Amino acid sequence: MHKILDVIVIGGGQSGLACGYYLRRHKLNFLLLDKEEKCGGAWLHAWDSLTLFSPAEHSSLPGWLMPKSKNLFPLKQEVIDYLCQYEKRYELPIERSVTVENITSENKVFKVYTNKGIYFSKAILAATGTWNNPFIPKIKGIDTFKGIQIHSAYYKNAEQFNNLKVLVVGEGNSGAQIVSEISKVTTVKWSTRKPPQYLPDEVDGFYLFNVATAKYNAEKEGKPFDAANYDLGNIVIVPPVKEARSRGVLISSGSFESMYENGVIWPDGTKEDFDAIIWCTGFGYATSFLKNIVSADERGIVKTEESKATEIPGLWLAGYGSWTGYASATLIGINRNAKQTCNEIIEYLQQI
Numbered sequence: 001m002h003k004i005l006d007v008i009v010i011g012g013g014q015s016g017l018a019c020g021y022y023l024r025r026h027k028l029n030f031l032l033l034d035k036e037e038k039c040g041g042a043w044l045h046a047w048d049s050l051t052l053f054s055p056a057e058h059s060s061l062p063g064w065l066m067p068k069s070k071n072l073f074p075l076k077q078e079v080i081d082y083l084c085q086y087e088k089r090y091e092l093p094i095e096r097s098v099t100v101e102n103i104t105s106e107n108k109v110f111k112v113y114t115n116k117g118i119y120f121s122k123a124i125l126a127a128t129g130t131w132n133n134p135f136i137p138k139i140k141g142i143d144t145f146k147g148i149q150i151h152s153a154y155y156k157n158a159e160q161f162n163n164l165k166v167l168v169v170g171e172g173n174s175g176a177q178i179v180s181e182i183s184k185v186t187t188v189k190w191s192t193r194k195p196p197q198y199l200p201d202e203v204d205g206f207y208l209f210n211v212a213t214a215k216y217n218a219e220k221e222g223k224p225f226d227a228a229n230y231d232l233g234n235i236v237i238v239p240p241v242k243e244a245r246s247r248g249v250l251i252s253s254g255s256f257e258s259m260y261e262n263g264v265i266w267p268d269g270t271k272e273d274f275d276a277i278i279w280c281t282g283f284g285y286a287t288s289f290l291k292n293i294v295s296a297d298e299r300g301i302v303k304t305e306e307s308k309a310t311e312i313p314g315l316w317l318a319g320y321g322s323w324t325g326y327a328s329a330t331l332i333g334i335n336r337n338a339k340q341t342c343n344e345i346i347e348y349l350q351q352i
């Protein structure tokens, strides 16, 4: 007879750990499965210079504050260290190098198929983030381009692009930060569909979390809320972006129409050669392993009420951003989301 766990959490990044913290407090019989060999989730893959948007004291998972950083915003490695120490501190049961490939459900038991065998559980909590599903738009001619093309998910540092003429595509935080960095070592152009929009200089991730919270509460109470000046998708003026702005390099060339073997074609028909293109065009959600139990749209969004899947009982999704709980894709925001999700799971387990 195989062992049936109460809950399997898929993903051992910041969201999976926050959920693990609450499951452990309730003494549930659970396991986290993570495809990475090491701790740290998506932060393992971030570019070398990436920092948080907020100071350490506003970037903590439940139970234990992130240690103070010498830097205004903690560095990538400090975030990884925090996540690694967090899972040790709470003795979270994680099996690594386990990739969940598929899930089926029968008689209220989930069968979880992985590269390391089959696991069974009464409930599933998916916390697989976005990094495994980078998005590149289907641009006419993209397959003919002979230069280097990478998604920001695989960008490490500017040295990779020394002496190359680079085009960075995308008007979000990744695009702004990568242009800021690469412009120090080589010629770079920035292609955006609309003019880049910046948040006021004093606005950091913590401020944005408070705006998101106020918006959520207002919507819940049916009250109007005007966050027009603080569009959560606008670029945060982190120190490297501020520095690049002072050099005058954050200038958009607008969007291009199509690509050819050596570069891109601008709307007036001009062809421009580039050695490399970096796609800072965002991510979908890494939920394809759920395909046999729920439907998802082309971005990987599953139908949920906050984090609870509505198409099948026993499945929750946490940490994917606003569709699973406001600000849930951030360290500070996952706390509330994880707590509520675990309370719902406990209620469910008591009923079945």
Ligand code: FAD
Pocket (backbone or CB within 6 Å): 010, 011, 012, 013, 014, 015, 016, 033, 034, 035, 036, 040, 041, 042, 043, 050, 051, 052, 053, 054, 098, 099, 100, 101, 127, 128, 129, 130, 131, 132, 173, 174, 205, 286, 289, 318, 319, 320, 329, 330, 331, 332
């Ligand atoms: P991840 O960290 O992606 O963890 C998911 C885990 O699931 C991974 O370990 C992955 O290997 C595993 N996994 C995926 N698929 C499977 C599978 N099929 N089977 C088994 N395991 C699987 N967040 C902040 O809080 N503050 C910030 O300042 C901040 N700044 C950012 C700046 C940029 C430019 C970017 C791009 C992101 C930033 N983020 C920030 C967001 C943050 O990096 C992610 O939202 C966060 O990593 C999401 O955590 P997660 O645990 O949900 O997913």
